[in-house]
Amino acid sequence: MNLAWARSALISSALVVALGSFAALVAQTAVMAGSLSEAVKPASLSFMATGTALGMAMVARATVALVGLVAILALKPGRLLWGLKVLAGLLVAASFAWTGHGAATVGPGGLLHLGADIVHTIAAALWLGALASLTILLLRRTSPDDHALHRALHGFAGLGTLAVTLLVLSGLVNSWFLIGPARFGEIGTNLYGQLLIAKLVLFVLMLALAAGNRFRLTPVLGSVLAGGGDVQPALSHLRRSVVAETLVGAALLAVVAVMGTLAPPSAM
Template identity: 75%
Template sequence: MLEVAVIGLRWLQYSGAVVLLGAPLFLLYSFRGVEAPRFGWVKPTLVMAALVVAVGSLAALVAQTAVMAGSLSEAVKPASLSFMVTGTALGMAMVARAIVAMVGLVAVIALKPGRATWLITVASGLIINASFAWTGHGAATEGPGGLLHLVSDIIHAVAAALWLGALAALTIQLLRRAAPDSPAIHRVLHSFAGLGTLAVVLLVLTGLVNSWFLISPARVGDLGASLYGQLLITKLVLFTLMLAMAAVNRFRLTPMLGSVLAKGDDPRQALQRLRRSVVAETLVGGLLLAVVAAMGTLAPPSAM
């Protein structure tokens, strides 16, 4: 039961972290020149994301301590928590993550929505996403390749947040009760194409590096023999599915919306198709994060 709680809390932290970084960066990059008041959903969304990360990190600290100590009653003892926080990189990373999330939360609440607030939130999101390397497998590699694996894992987490956080922001914008600004949505999708492509390239390259350390080429043939390997295969299938959906959005649905707007026709049907596709891609992304959360609690083939 405790292991399930650890996985669930990891998923919550991942979900909050990608929104905290990806959503404001997406707004800064894609909605340049658009007035902040048009994005009334941004502040409550970032507040919720920061709270999820802060509370989830502290709860995960207790849950992980309980797993190591053998019971929840032992985990809540000051001595157990103190050892976890001061004696392990895992505990330090969780506490640091909670503190940075609270700093981001205060900034979002205290400052007016706008560029300065979003930049502070992006900085918080960068630190938080980077910290996952110390609560996963990224910091476990020893020897000459340790630094390369750590840096690769950090870049992998940040690239994932760029993609998934932007998807979350776009989904919220498309699902708002008020009719979305069709020309603005079309411009956003075009402007995000470059950043989205960069995120995908980084994910593929760092994924290959991480797999080299966690699996090694000699064990690829036995990948399906372990639960970690089965989850990795599932992750790759979901990633490929997201790539296919993103390609449909970029090369079919977005040009279709542009064509409708150019002709002066009613864009509602084109927007509806785009909305369904983006929501589906976001849901697959959430499922992928759940798989990653489970993988982070398992020993990779290289450790066996």
């Protein structure tokens, strides 16, 4: 299967992460310093980058992205390069835990909450990242190697199951800290809770689409390939379903982005 597009996609992603992290560092410094002119001063940036967990996470994220960029430019495609890129992606995803609510919890439960947030972020990155790659493969299908495409879809089933399990378990831990057991009955009375409900609805919808892909559409494609029939109808159904799952995932990310700007019920 031709994966020539992957190199340009990885280069673009590394640049976006590196530049976005630097821009976020400047923006957060401006918030703390009170003005953009103060934020661009070396002393202000240095304090933010070395004196706060938030700033150090942003610097680490940018550094990993730049190292990943050098790797993709210097190394030939192969197991080593793909392994390094996966590791870099997981580190970038994990760094976002220090820019969210998980890093704000103090006391004996702080490490547990932060750890759950790291697992939650990595699991989401695994699911959505693999889903985005499958979407590109299906939309750019120009190779006759449909068996390789079927293997990719089949392989995603195991990864998706792992990601969903980790998301559910870590999500329960995060909800315990962010909402609190005493406030679960009031979850729909504030904007954060309403967005959480929307997030859960989107998550369930993604699960339904993923289940359809795994247990119905992908086996149908495998049967057609084994029988030597026309794969176009099966691929068309898979393409529509995977694209729909990706769009729902994008909507879920938008909801999460807004939730990250709000104070959770436990802080009220």
